[in-house]
Amino acid sequence: MLEPDPEQDRVARQIVDSAFAVHTALGPGLLETVYEQCLNHELLSRRLSVRRQVQQPISYRGVQIDAGFRLDMVVAECVVVEVKAVERLIAVHEAQLLTYLKLSGFRLGLLINFNVPLVKHGIRRIIRPI
Secondary structure, three states: OOOOOHHHHHHHHHHHHHHHHHHHHHOOOOOHHHHHHHHHHHHHHOOOOEEEEEEOOEEEOOEEEOOOOEEEEEEOOOEEEEEEOOOOOOHHHHHHHHHHHHHHOOOEEEEEEOOOOOHHHHEEEEEOOO
């Protein structure tokens, strides 16, 4: 599996640093939407482009279907961020992000769970195989 390019890594580091800033300010225990909005604000303050709640259709037998999938965030048009505020991350959360990467064509995703004492324990980096 090839690693993402240096620009994707640079953006991913900025996202992780931003998640640390948000978590330091707010701590665990809030709703996902709060963390998403605050992370968005932090990323914009770092001059990164952010699209939120990006509709992601699926292609089935040549037909585009809106199945209600939404990418929480696409940062700098190269990293997908899935925000969670759950007791713990489980395999289905990683599978969800990997599916979003496959559907969208992006290679790098970050799964960030803010409902943990230390946010570093709530971050998973997912790379879609080529």
